[in-house]
Amino acid sequence: MPSKNKLPDNPFPEVEAVYESFSEDILNLDYDEIKHKYLGKKGLVIDLLCRIKEKQNKEKPLYGKAVNSLKNAIEQKINTLRGKENLQQTGKMLTKDAIDITAPFDVNIPLQDKPKLISQPGSLHPITEIGEKALRIFESMGFHVTYSRRLDNDYNVFEALNLPPEHPARDMWDTFWTQDDLIPITHTSAMQNRILTTKKVPIREVIVGRCMRNEATDASHEHTFYQVEGMYVDKGITLAHLIGTLSAFMNEFYGRDVKYRIQPSYFPFVEPGLEFLIECLTCGQKGCPFCGYSGWVELVPCGPIHPNVLREGGYDPETYTGFAWGLGYDRLVILQSHINDIRHIHSGDLKFLEQFK
Numbered sequence: 001m002p003s004k005n006k007l008p009d010n011p012f013p014e015v016e017a018v019y020e021s022f023s024e025d026i027l028n029l030d031y032d033e034i035k036h037k038y039l040g041k042k043g044l045v046i047d048l049l050c051r052i053k054e055k056q057n058k059e060k061p062l063y064g065k066a067v068n069s070l071k072n073a074i075e076q077k078i079n080t081l082r083g084k085e086n087l088q089q090t091g092k093m094l095t096k097d098a099i100d101i102t103a104p105f106d107v108n109i110p111l112q113d114k115p116k117l118i119s120q121p122g123s124l125h126p127i128t129e130i131g132e133k134a135l136r137i138f139e140s141m142g143f144h145v146t147y148s149r150r151l152d153n154d155y156n157v158f159e160a161l162n163l164p165p166e167h168p169a170r171d172m173w174d175t176f177w178t179q180d181d182l183i184p185i186t187h188t189s190a191m192q193n194r195i196l197t198t199k200k201v202p203i204r205e206v207i208v209g210r211c212m213r214n215e216a217t218d219a220s221h222e223h224t225f226y227q228v229e230g231m232y233v234d235k236g237i238t239l240a241h242l243i244g245t246l247s248a249f250m251n252e253f254y255g256r257d258v259k260y261r262i263q264p265s266y267f268p269f270v271e272p273g274l275e276f277l278i279e280c281l282t283c284g285q286k287g288c289p290f291c292g293y294s295g296w297v298e299l300v301p302c303g304p305i306h307p308n309v310l311r312e313g314g315y316d317p318e319t320y321t322g323f324a325w326g327l328g329y330d331r332l333v334i335l336q337s338h339i340n341d342i343r344h345i346h347s348g349d350l351k352f353l354e355q356f357k
């Protein structure tokens with residue numbers, strides 16, 4: 001059995017001696033030292049090559065080959081050594097010097113300066129908590145959950161939803177655009193056409209997504225918000241199914257019978273367009289700034305899916321009908337927790353978030 005420090009098929013003891021010494025050194029020296037000693041201009045491998053002239057002619061080819069194998073073996077091993085050293089160096093940098101610029105602000109504060117923060121466990125953001133609760137209720141009602149795209153094209157965001165170019169109702173949405181003509185979605189309805197064209201009836205889908213609108217912000221308007229869209233398509237679906245679904249959801253979500261009412265509105269992708277309102281839970285319908293002293297809160301724009309949207313998705317509106325809604329998570333959080341400014345929700349302010357632990 002060959003020794004692990006032996007070069008295969010090498011009859012020259014002086015070549016073997018260099019390899020043995022290299023095998024020792026690689027355990028003790030670093031990359032630069034070892035490269036200089038063996039592969040440098042005055043290194044041991046060059047020295048061996050120079051000694052080829054001392055060999056007899058018939059030995060020269062074999063000797064040259066043996067020295068070359070030695071050189072290759074050494075190169076291979078020291079390259080591996082360099083890889084390991086680089087890795088260790090990177091590891092040291094990561095643990096010692098690196099600052100994670102994407103982390104929350106307090107992560108980069110030296111440990112001794114943040115005894116209070118590290119002693120406190122984190123908690124779920126109210127949007128996450130409310131969102132999970134809402135989705136579990138919709139799932140228990142038989143809906144399947146889909147996640148929306150963050151960016152989409154004009155066709156899915158507007159055109160397929162009965163909003164062709166130049167449609168005046170496009171002005172209802174102040175839209176951001178990327179340089180590639182994509183839109184950070186203005187509503188989760190952007191997924192409706194994809195669902196209609198890829199799923200079979202009965203379609204029972206809730207779509208969750210983060211939406212953006214190019215709006216000036218104030219206490220009740222935010223440029224970024226979360227929506228959970230619902231859509232149901234089958235034969236014989238009526239407005240009564242929509243109202244029953246939303247009412248059952250509200251009762252389950254708030255854990256009691258919630259008063260609601262329906263009023264007409266306008267959204268191009270539903271016909272007729274409706275607004276589902278619930279009693280103001282902040283003031284108990286006595287009247288407060290949040291409900292505009294009306295006692296009612298507009299919570300869910302909704303309605304039967306417009307025949308043009310069904311047709312664009314490949315369904316004959318004479319045979320199939322459906323309904324859709326777009327519910328804002330942020331409004332659910334505000335209503336549940338009596339928050340007076342919607343901008344707190346996405347502020348990342350720990351003082352605000354700690355109230356939800």
Ligand SMILES: [Zn+2]
Nearest residue numbers: 280283288291
């Ligand atoms: Zn109120």
